[in-house]
Amino acid sequence: xxxxxxxxxxxxxxxxxxxxxxxxxxxxxxxxxxxxxxxxxxxxxxxxxxxxxxxxxxxxxxxxxxxxxxxxxxxxxxxxxxxxxxxxxxxxxxxxxxxxxxxxxxxxxxxxxxxxxxxxxxxxxxxxxxxxxxxxxxxxxxxxxx
Amino acid sequence: xxxxxxxxxxxxxxxxxxxxxxxxxxxxxxxxxxxxxxxxxxxxxxxxxxxxxxxxxxxxxxxxxxxxxxxxxxxxxxxxxxxxxxxxxxxxxxxxxxxxxxxxxxxxxxxxxxxxxxxxxxxxxxxxxxxxxxxxxxxxxxxxxxxxxxxxxxxxxxxxxxxxxxxxxxxxxxxxxxxxxxxxxxxxxxxxxxxxxxxxxxxxxxxxxxxxxxxxxxxxxxxxxxxxxxxxxxxxxxxxxxxxxxxxxxxxxxxxxxxxxxxxxxxxxxxxxxxxxxxxxxxxxxxxxxxxxxxxxxxxxxxxxxxxxxxxxxxxxxxxxxxxxxxxxxxxxxxxxxxxxxxxxxxxxxxxxxxxxxxxxxxxxxxxxxxxxxxxxxxxxxxxxxxxxxxxxxxxxxxxxxxxxxxxxxxxxxxxxxxxxxxxxxxxxxxxxxxxxxxxxxxxxxxxxxxxxxxxxxxxxxxxxxxxxxxxxxxxxxxxxxxxxxxxxxxxxxxxxxxxxxxxxxxxxxxxxxxxxxxxxxxxxxxxxxxxxxxxxxxxxxxxxxxxxxxxxxxxxxxxxxxxxxxxxxxxxxxxxxxxxxxxxxxxxxxxxxxxxxxxxxxxxxxxxxxxxxxxxxxxxxxxxxxxxxxxxxxxxxxxxxxxxxxxxxxxxxxxxxxxxxxxxx
Numbered sequence: 119x120x121x122x123x124x125x126x127x128x129x130x131x132x133x134x135x136x137x138x139x140x141x142x143x144x145x146x147x148x149x150x151x152x153x154x155x156x157x158x159x160x161x162x163x164x165x166x167x168x169x170x171x172x173x174x175x176x177x178x179x180x181x182x183x184x185x186x187x188x189x190x191x192x193x194x195x196x197x198x199x200x201x202x203x204x205x206x207x208x209x210x211x212x213x214x215x216x217x218x219x220x221x222x223x224x225x226x227x228x229x230x231x232x233x234x235x236x237x238x239x240x241x242x243x244x245x246x247x248x249x250x251x252x253x254x255x256x257x258x259x260x261x262x263x264x
Numbered sequence: 265x266x267x268x269x270x271x272x273x274x275x276x277x278x279x280x281x282x283x284x285x286x287x288x289x290x291x292x293x294x295x296x297x298x299x300x301x302x303x304x305x306x307x308x309x310x311x312x313x314x315x316x317x318x319x320x321x322x323x324x325x326x327x328x329x330x331x332x333x334x335x336x337x338x339x340x341x342x343x344x345x346x347x348x349x350x351x352x353x354x355x356x357x358x359x360x361x362x363x364x365x366x367x368x369x370x371x372x373x374x375x376x377x378x379x380x381x382x383x384x385x386x387x388x389x390x391x392x393x394x395x396x397x398x399x400x401x402x403x404x405x406x407x408x409x410x411x412x413x414x415x416x417x418x419x420x421x422x423x424x425x426x427x428x429x430x431x432x433x434x435x436x437x438x439x440x441x442x443x444x445x446x447x448x449x450x451x452x453x454x455x456x457x458x459x460x461x462x463x464x465x466x467x468x469x470x471x472x473x474x475x476x477x478x479x480x481x482x483x484x485x486x487x488x489x490x491x492x493x494x495x496x497x498x499x500x501x502x503x504x505x506x507x508x509x510x511x512x513x514x515x516x517x518x519x520x521x522x523x524x525x526x527x528x529x530x531x532x533x534x535x536x537x538x539x540x541x542x543x544x545x546x547x548x549x550x551x552x553x554x555x556x557x558x559x560x561x562x563x564x565x566x567x568x569x570x571x572x573x574x575x576x577x578x579x580x581x582x583x584x585x586x587x588x589x590x591x592x593x594x595x596x597x598x599x600x601x602x603x604x605x606x607x608x609x610x611x612x613x614x615x616x617x618x619x620x621x622x623x624x625x626x627x628x629x630x631x632x633x634x635x636x637x638x639x640x641x642x643x644x645x646x647x648x649x650x651x652x653x654x655x656x657x658x659x660x661x662x663x664x665x666x667x668x669x670x671x672x673x674x675x676x677x678x679x680x681x682x683x684x685x686x687x688x689x690x691x692x693x694x695x696x697x698x699x700x701x702x703x704x705x706x707x708x709x710x711x712x713x714x715x716x717x718x719x720x721x722x723x724x725x726x727x728x729x730x731x732x733x734x735x736x737x738x739x740x741x742x743x744x745x746x747x748x749x750x751x752x753x754x755x756x757x758x759x760x761x762x763x764x765x766x767x768x769x770x771x772x773x774x775x776x777x778x779x780x781x782x783x784x785x786x787x788x789x790x791x792x793x794x795x796x797x798x799x800x801x802x803x804x805x806x807x808x809x810x811x812x813x814x815x816x817x818x819x820x821x822x823x824x825x826x827x828x829x830x831x832x833x834x835x836x837x838x839x840x841x842x843x844x845x846x847x848x849x850x851x852x853x854x855x856x857x858x859x860x861x862x863x864x865x866x867x868x869x870x871x872x873x874x875x876x877x878x879x880x881x882x883x884x885x886x887x888x889x890x891x892x893x894x895x896x897x898x899x900x901x902x903x904x905x906x907x908x909x910x911x912x913x914x915x916x917x918x919x920x921x922x923x924x925x926x927x928x929x930x
Contacts, residue, residue: 223870
């Protein structure tokens with residue numbers, strides 16, 4: 119057990135304290151550098167980031183098969199076609215539209231006119247989605263009633 | 265109409281609450297500036313009145329929800345006549361306006377209790393804290409009075425409301441949001457008291473001891489709230505997971521990380537009177553991140569599947585957040601001299617440096633989440649390119665960071681304060697290290713080749729044995745005086761509840777990590793099945809036997825019968841559903857889970873064909889059960905800590921002495 123007076127002693131012995139300080143600063147520097155390196159490495163891994171675009175922006179972009187895209191749009195009414203696990207539908211941002219194909223399960227909120235975010239690849243004609251998310255409609259402010 | 269008159273009380277009550285909050289601010293400020301105690305007491309009463317009127321406003325909204333008073337836009341948007349009773353309560357926080365009202369109720373009530381229950385309510389530090397709390401309350405009441413009015417009327421009153429999102433109609437959603445809000449709002453108390461202590465110059469007042477129970481309580485509520493959110497996602501959303509690194513999830517996780525760092529580093533301040541600036545900064549960061557999360561979910565600035573409306577309310581948060589951060593930093597800078605440490609770190613191998621390393625990692629983790637969450641905004645502003653950051657990034661960072669933190673959980677308790685001899689350390693470290701190596705070797709021999717998984721389980725073994733060692737060393741003291749082992753361990757736990765309760769929380773974390781590591785062995789299969797046909801997932805064979813349909817006023821139920829067998833032996837029948845909800849005009853799937861400590865079989869019907877064929881998604885999730893078991897253990901540990909009084913730590917804080925129990929030396 120120690121007393122308040124023994125605390126003060128740590129201030130007195132300056133040289134070893136300065137050395138310890140340096141040790142701690144180096145230690146903290148190493149940890150920080152490691153974390154920054156970790157974040158940089160993780161950001162550069164494939165699949166970590168995706169271009170987030172609207173349908174028009176997707177159509178305007180050059181087809182680049184290797185890039186991941188997340189495209190945001192509204193499901194066009196009547197465009198949903200299901201065959202077994204495969205689904206084809208079209209999304210629009212009001213200016214242009216794109217056909218999306220997926221073999222993944224679709225969320226419950228997925229239906230005509232729902233707003234979706236599809237993640238996947240674009241070959242210039244159709245968008246092959248590996249994941250389709252739908253925005254929860256009622257957590258949105260309910261649409262103004264007519 | 266009687267019901268309408270109750271709703272009519274709402275807005276006047278809110279305006280009264282706002283008036284009293286302004287009055288409280290004026291009185292507190294007068295008292296603090298002119299050193300007038302009676303004004304401070306009157307400020308406390310004004311704060312209490314503000315709380316009373318906020319509660320009245322919430323009660324009137326609740327009564328309008330129960331009375332189906334659809335003349336209120338909020339009631340029409342978030343409830344319906346067919347909504348089952350208890351879920352009418354969750355409609356109170358199901359929409360943005362109601363959730364802000366609920367937040368403000370908690371804020372004003374907590375603030376009143378904190379000011380009244382403070383051991384020294386007339387001190388300038390408390391008066392300043394009261395002023396800060398009144399200021400925060402004014403901000404939220406202004407939001408409710410103007411841009412986010414929960415009592416806005418509809419010109420055309422509909423005959424029925426659009427109903428609550430069926431996803432929110434689950435028991436988890438009755439508890440998860442209130443717990444999260446309790447956590448977020450609860451941190452305003454230590455934040456306000458820290459600022460109060462700084463402004464008043466009473467930095468020797470241990471603000472952190474007088475608010476310790478608030479901090480622990482808020483942290484516990486936030487922890488359990490986050491786990492419940494995960495459990496809700498797992499059992500309701502049907503994608504087989506519990507955490508997706510969605511911005512809204514991140515918004516709750518960031519303050520949890522900094523608060524966890526704070527809970528640990530405040531112990532150093534208490535025992536060694538070090539890290540004062542760091543601790544004040546951490547509590548500022550925690551509260552700022554909690555408010556930032558609230559802003560993120562209400563601004564529509566980030567695309568998330570569960571944000572509220574893309575309305576204008578979020579914009580109001582920015583000046584508030586900026587004022588809080590700049591004000592907080594300015595106060596810390598002004599009081600910098602008084603906040604300097606009295607002590608320095610003595611040795612690299614010490615409890616202090618273990619705590620420090622823990623802090624660095626937790627804060628690094630928090631900033632990593634912040635980076636991943638706001639990177640899309642930064643990238644868009646700087647380069648004009650919109651990017652999104654996915655779970656792959658967060659998982660890649662969090663596996664190593666989490667494992668490093670887990671390792672410290674085992675090492676920290678073994679090293680003593682200030683410095684320790686190498687001999688003693690190696691003696692204490694040996695059994696846990698042996699256990700870790702044994703686990704790793706066992707897994708390797710069993711054919712496990714994933715380095716991350718092997719390391720995770722090995723560290724779990726290491727930490728579990730280290731904690732067991734602490735309990736055994738603590739228990740020996742009581743054992744020597746004649747207790748039986750169970751009694752000795754119980755004594756150990758109850759004598760120093762914060763320390764040993766903390767170890768119980770750590771044990772819960774170990775169990776949760778076991779569950780996380782199990783996710784590496786996850787299997788997913790999708791199949792489109794005609795009645796009578798089968799699919800395989802992991803070691804299971806699922807046979808879709810057919811669909812049964814029935815109706816309730818709310819929904820049409822489509823119930824699938826799925827027979828499950830394993831190695832040819834039938835093990836049971838699951839009933840996943842895909843039900844059509846009339847109010848929302850959309851299907852809602854109900855997951856069927858067969859859960860065991862070894863693995864969960866998780867089955868969802870994602871789509872029924874009109875002819876009765878079903879698209880079935882099935883997962884085998886190893887060890888997920890341990891996450892929920894770990895959360896229960898954590899909750900038990902938190903209860904132990906919270907059941908203890910403050911005196912022990914308070915005296916240590918006041919005198920600056922290190923008071924480790926004798927047991928630690930054993």
